[in-house]
Amino acid sequence: MHFDPWNPAFVAHPYDVYRELRDRAPVSFFEPTGQWLVARHADVNAALRDRRLGRSYLHVASHEDFGRAPEPAFQEPFWRVIRAGMLDVEPPVHTRLRRLVSKAFTPRMVEELRPRVRRVARELVAAFVERGGGDLIGEVAEPLPVTVIAEMLGVPESDRHLLRPWSADICGMYELNPSVEVQHTAVRAASEFSDYLSGLAAARRADPGDDLISALAQVADEGDRLTEEELIGTCVLLLNAGHEATVNVTANGWWALFRNPAELERLRADPSLLPTAVEELMRYDTPLQMFERWALQDVTIGGVDIPKGVEVALLFGSANHDPEVFDDPERLDVGRADNPHISFGAGIHFCLGAPLARVELIESFGALLAAAPGLELAEEPSWKPNFVIRGLESLKVTTG
Template identity: 65%
Template sequence: MLPFAPDAPDFAADPYPAYAELRAEGRALWFEPTRQWLVPHHADVSALLRDRRLGRTYLHRYTHEEFGRTPPAPEHEPFHTLNDNGLLDLEAPRHTRIRRLVSKAFTPRTVQRLQPYVEELAGELVARIVAEGGGDLVTELAEPLPVAVIAQMLGIPEGDRALLRPWSADICGMYELNPDEETARKAVTASVEFSAYLRELIAERRKEPGEDLISGLIAAYDEGERLSEQEMISTCVLLLNAGHEATVNTTGNGWLALFRNPEQMELMGRISGDTGAGPEKLSTAVDELLRYDTPLHLFERWVLEDIEVGDVRIPKGSEVALLFGSANRDPAVFRDPDRLDLTRRENPHVSLGAGIHYCLGAPLARIELAASFGQLLRQAPALRLAGEPQRKDGFVIRGLASLPVEV
């Protein structure tokens, strides 16, 4: 029996000892409960992320029946329409076309233009926590910051922004292993409501374009091609879901790691307070927090052609589960991998993916994380835990529901 129990709260709370056992067991391990091949080693995870014999979808090459899979339930169609038209679940050539068009609107200049807003908002949120003498870092900083930033980027009015987080949470429930019917129902409802909202907003921007990303997506044009309305809707939802889930969970996981490693907390404070250090040291520290307790622990891929991982043949039609959390603690790649080391230079973590599906919003996520950690360390240098953190349900997208602190 493999030491892999994604439904068990104790396992989700600390899966790293089990990952070490999985790496010792082999390079590709069959897990019957989810009917997936678990891949725990960094070299294999990294290679398979780039291997075009695998895909996030198989529908660009096969029907469900040809691939030996059962089509999704018809009542789940709104979720799949939304999800299956987003970059994360597409393959070339459609992925190539959409990413090229999205990149014309979501440029490095777009991200840099947001930096002052990110710093100002992070400063305001932290100031409120300091004024209250503490609070919950998840609900009062980690969640509102990235949601507000992405809403600002998309041009969503402030009065509507409270809708976004619940929609996103309900949709992301479908990314856990074997989601139940209630989870699916919530995801479908959120998909319908979010899509309808964005459809109206896109119609408004067609009439009156602005400086926001939705206006940019409408205007994006290349080689005679534009994005369809559904592609724009799916792109906006993906930017919100992927863009803020990673940031929210890295913030909570990262602070908990710092509280449990006081010498690294002290080092983080020195890095943040050193005006001559430049952004590189803080960026190195953020990457280590992403590696040490990654917000995404498992990434699924379909096997489109027979492959071999080590001496294991994995046939076409199989599904592999790339274990990011295990890959990021692999001693074959990371020296002393179970130690948090904010000065770690060689850090090829896979927390943001690799290959054509490398996280489009990675530069923005790093700006948000640097701003929130920096502002807290400067405004609340004596920050400390004020109670027991609470974990969210779920293992694939792994983070905290609450992190009480006092200053």
């Protein structure tokens, strides 16, 4: 098998191909997408911190300057929302947005959320156990982060069912060569979510509450404030990044534990291993397999010259299995202490929500370990067709 992100067999198990890439072609050109693949941890880690590589090039060049066709007009509502957040922009805009958002989304705020996260996790797990199990993704993994982010943003309970579909549809645009249908679906979802948040933000500006939208609407730094578009773009990013990875780490992680029963029993016997186990599960089956950068100028990666104007695809899943960094990387070790995985990225785009994700994962796994010590796989799962944001279709289990 070779690198083929549209092949279900590759998506199900890309790690043998990654090993070949690291050994034989650690920086290689992939013709179908016109990208340079980067497979080794050292190169991926360095590229994430290299300011000659950017999440976007539009702050220094036009599409035409980079030899690319302009984005289709129908995509404009999507990119207007996405580029109003901090993920797909570069300094100085990124610096300003991150500074403002960080004033509202603080480590203290995240720590204060822990009791609420624990309550939601335990309630979801208790109901799941009472039913004797079911789909762990649909009934526990998805509702937990969606509920948390909805409570954090101040989204009324009656509207929360809208969030997960919007997020999933928006994230479809980040797959490699998305179909026209997927693109239109992403545009529709971004427009609907933006309109919804616009109304919510207006209400919070007029009558602030104890929620993140109110905090973002009021945050200021030397007179600088978020515009309404920036506030909306930030909230869309917080929903997408704030739960897509958490859902997939939960499901991929339990599937990994079921395939490694000795490590599952080790974790059940010693729940104090939960913090290292969560880091290891993020490394072992990385939820975001690829993260892209644009070469803003000529750059050399792993001894290979990359010309200005091309896209670089950083293979997180491969980097997290690099034996130069991780001892016996194909082995799941819930007590792995030395674990510099890059699942949250690195550099200026390091995931702002990483602390919250860690809280959610520890509470979710902890609740299931405590309330469902007999949790067992009911049927072997299948993988979604997506490669970039990689996760299972469902995970059917019984609780004993």
